[in-house]
Amino acid sequence: xxxxxxxxxxxxxxxxxxxxxxxxxxxxxxxxxxxxxxxxxxxxxxxxxxxxxxxxxxxxxxxxxxxxxxxxxxxxxxxxxxxxxxxxxxxxxxxxxxxxxxxxxxxxxxxxxxxxxxxxxxxxxxxxxxxxxxxxxxxxxxxxxxxxxxxxxxxxxxxxxxxxxxxx
Numbered sequence: 753x754x755x756x757x758x759x760x761x762x763x764x765x766x767x768x769x770x771x772x773x774x775x776x777x778x779x780x781x782x783x784x785x786x787x788x789x790x791x792x793x794x795x796x797x798x799x800x801x802x803x804x805x806x807x808x809x810x811x812x813x814x815x816x817x818x819x820x821x822x823x824x825x826x827x828x829x830x831x832x833x834x835x836x837x838x839x840x841x842x843x844x845x846x847x848x849x850x851x852x853x854x855x856x857x858x859x860x861x862x863x864x865x866x867x868x869x870x871x872x873x874x875x876x877x878x879x880x881x882x883x884x885x886x887x888x889x890x891x892x893x894x895x896x897x898x899x900x901x902x903x904x905x906x907x908x909x910x911x912x913x914x915x916x917x918x919x920x
Contacts (some may be wrong), residue, residue, distance in 0.1 A: 757794035760805060763814050764789040767846035771885040773911065780907025806863050808847075808856045816847035816859040820868065825877070833900025833915045836875035840868040843878070852886075861883040861894060869920050876920065879904060891916050 765785045772781060787793065797803045800821050808816040821841040825831045842864055847857050868876050879885045879902055896916035904911045 756805075756807075757798055758791045759814050760807060760817050761789055761791040761794045763817060763848065764794070764846060766843065767848060770849060771881060771884055771887060772906065773881055776906055776909060776911070780909045783907035784905075794808070804845075804864075804867060806860060806867075808851075808860055810851070815851040816856050816860055817844070818842065818865050820876075821874055822868075822871065822873075827902060829902050830839040830879075830915055833902075834875060834917050835875045835899065836917070836919055837878055838871075838873050839875045839917075840864075840871075840873045841878065845878075855892065857891045858894075865918070865920070874920055875917050877915060877917040879915055882912050882914055883915070888914065894918065907909065 762875075768785055768789060769776075769781050794805075797819065799806065802821060805819045805822055806815055807814055807908045819842075821843045824837070824838070825834060825841065842861070843855065845860055845862075845864070847854075865876055877899075878891065878896065880891060881904070882888075882901075896918045897916045900915040902913050902915050904913045
């Protein structure tokens, strides 16, 4: 699915800056995108059996995606914050700015949560920048509670995230 990797990567690089706090430099955003959101990164994600990616489109245009990662959280801070096992991380959920408010983000979230339930997960968790008011409101309305905090590397900047969990 290399073509899919390129399409999702392009959308990821377009949408990632929308989730960054205002002080995040363009250099740090670009470095993060080059290492974590490149087509090669998405090829590796797609080849990993613990990773699932679902996309949303309007016509031929890709407008959103969600990526989940099954398994135990690798970060001990997150592992101690998340209360239920097995768990699934909602690693990425992004939507083009023109699709904000369309209901597509909710549809993507529903797919990810239902798939986690179908595979026996007892919870889903995610990290979200503490200053991303729009995303935090979205997650809170959907039942994701703040259970901890983590540091998140964006380029050479260390950002502070909330860890949110939804018990299924």
